[in-house]
Amino acid sequence: MSLNPEKSKSEFAKIMTAACVRRGYLEKLHAGTTPVTKTGDYSDVKVIDAVGQEIPWNQVSRIDQNEMKLLITGVVNRIHTFLARTIFSATKDTLFNRALGRSAAPWTKTWDERKYLPDFLMPPKEEMKNGDNFLKMMTSSQLGLRKRNSAHILPKAKVHSRHKGDRTLNL
Numbered sequence: 296m297s298l299n300p301e302k303s304k305s306e307f308a309k310i311m312t313a314a315c316v317r318r319g320y321l322e323k324l325h326a327g328t329t330p331v332t333k334t335g336d337y338s339d340v341k342v343i344d345a346v347g348q349e350i351p352w353n354q355v356s357r358i359d360q361n362e363m364k365l366l367i368t369g370v371v372n373r374i375h376t377f378l379a380r381t382i383f384s385a386t387k388d389t390l391f392n393r394a395l396g397r398s399a400a401p402w403t404k405t406w407d408e409r410k411y412l413p414d415f416l417m418p419p420k421e422e423m424k425n426g427d428n429f430l431k432m433m434t435s436s437q438l439g440l441r442k443r444n445s446a447h448i449l450p451k452a453k454v455h456s457r458h459k460g461d462r463t464l465n466l
Contacts, residue, residue, distance in 0.1 A: 309403035310395055315373035317402060320366045324358060 330340045330352065340352035358366070380391040 305409045306400075306403075308409050309406055310399045311374070311377055313402040314395060314399040315377050316370050318399065319369040319373060320362070324362060324366065 330337070332338075332340050332352075337352040342350045342352060342355050344350065380388045
């Protein structure tokens with residue numbers, strides 16, 4: 296599988312999502328019967344539990360803690376493997392790239408184009424008012440900063456590049 300340079304970020308994000316999130320435990324959670332709604336917002340759908348409690352569909356937890364753990368553990372393991380076999384791989388993993396093209400890429404053909412989220416993981420706007428800076432609110436340990444020669448610097452990470460050998464990046 297080769298990525299078009301013009302669309303590589305979008306294609307990479309979609310293929311990574313299909314391979315690491317969609318194709319996993321989420322499929323098992325997605326399987327089953329979807330209830331019928333006449334209102335369109337499911338306010339007319341209720342679940343009756345084992346003790347006879349009637350719960351409106353919009354208030355029903357659809358995933359329990361064990362299922363969430365299975366889902367997240369699987370996603371983390373898949374992302375770790377995906378990154379290790381793609382952008383953090385010291386060599387080109389041709390077999391893995393072919394498998395991605397065969398098993399993950401076809402799923403993404405009908406997906407919407409990706410959207411850049413400028414506020415992703417950023418603090419709410421209220422916290423940024425009055426000159427407050429998110430980085431000022433965080434402690435050095437929360438940011439992963441370490442002190443060297445009395446100056447705070449960011450930790451360094453070793454990144455393997457398949458084209459230029461090893462390189463060091465500031466995180």
